[in-house]
Amino acid sequence: MHKPHVTVAAVVKKGDRFLLVKERDKFTATICYNQPAGHLELDETLAQAASRELFEETGLTLTPIGLVGIYNLHAANGIHYLRFCFLFDGAQITTEPCPKDADIMSADWHTLEDIKTLPLRSHLVLKCIEDSLNRPIQDVSFIYDDN
Template sequence: MHKPNVTVAMVVKCAERYLLVEERDKSTGQRVLNQPAGHLEANESLIAAAQRELLEETGLNLAPQGLVGIYSLQARNGTHYLRFCFFAELDEASETAPQDSDIIACHWLNIAQIKEQPLRSSIVLTCIDDAQNRPILPLEYLRHRQD
């Protein structure tokens, strides 16, 4: 039975800039940019996972304000990811302090700057584009239950 890897990500916007994390691509070693993102852990809700990953990778403790979308991605490494991308908007850019040793730096960038950078995946721009041009879905559409 096929089981995709479940990941969460956060598009964080302030004015016309977006928060991205700089990390090394594990297969190429190249420095790339990505949304704060990571894997869902056991017994964790999608919303809690997104908030935890944002805190670990940027030092920001923000709750998601909505859902950008759900994405199925067949990565170059052959892995199938199911990505739940969330949205948060700030009035003022906050200082970042990554706690995850895999994060080299955090950057607040506008769209033109992002397009000039090496990205972890094309899904980085897709999520930002969707956050700009599609309705952000209420978090009530997601339910977490433990039976």
């Protein structure tokens, strides 16, 4: 039976900037940029997973304000990902991001125009950001969770 990898991602917006993490792609070994993102773990909701990944990769503690979208990706590495992307409001952040995860080289703010020039982990990085600007954001309660 086929089972896609369930992942979460965090679009964090502060003014006209978005928070991205710099990391080394585990499959290609190249340096790239991504939203704080990762896999859903046992006994956590999708929103909790997004907040956890955000904390691990940036040191920031935030709660998602909405669901940007659900993305079905058959990646070049042969893995099928089902990605749930959440929006976080970074307006009140006054501290610099400080990654806790040793795999994250840095976490920095970028404009949309800057992001378009960066080597991105996948095309979903830009797609999620553009969707956060151009599509209706769903309330987190849109996702039913029986936990």
